[in-house]
Amino acid sequence: MASSGMIKFTVVLTCLAVIASHAEAAVSCTGVLNSVAPCIVYLNGDGIGPIPPTCCAGARSVELQTRTTPNRQAACRCLKPILNSFPNPSAVSTIAPKCGVNLSFKITPSMDCAAIH
Template sequence: MARSTATAAAAVVLAILLIASPHVADAITCSQAVSAISPCIAYARSGVGAPPAACCAGVRSLNALAKTTPDRQTACNCLKKLAGSVKGVKPGAVTGIPSKCRVSVPFPISTSTDCSKIR
């Protein structure tokens, strides 16, 4: 069960990546994706209150980094791997991060997202 909740955390991050983004010059790396979203982990475990400002800033930063389809797919795959190592994540908390950070996600958040289909 902990693995499925960790996958839910990756799904919310994936959702954030799919939002239209500003211009970037270089391809996104796994370390950039993980670094941007790491402030959200404590909130994803507790689900209490609002995500911290650093979490929302990371969500916006990751959104700006993931401009192209390859960037979004790379970030998705990296974060799915990260989610497999995170224990105690609450899926409900994860799915609420975009709206609580006032980030519009134009698709349903799902743990079964196929990163190869992200455009």
């Protein structure tokens, strides 16, 4: 018969595996939008001037959240509808490069979320 310690260890490992698989399974719009919220001041200023450090931190967070194709597509679907609400929607595409963040997709008002891989 298995020891009680071994059973507990197996249960903990199983729980961690389930949690990890769910953590990578999908990006939430709330998480993406909260990450980019510090960029609103920059975007409302036509994308002119320095980018706030908190905006760069948000861009890095989006990079971490979008490591899989489904997550990149989900983030795109979250971001695309709000881009045209800014005076210069194309300024959003300048954030990642200015922050030294390497997103694997370019955020633009004309992006095709289904085509992102």
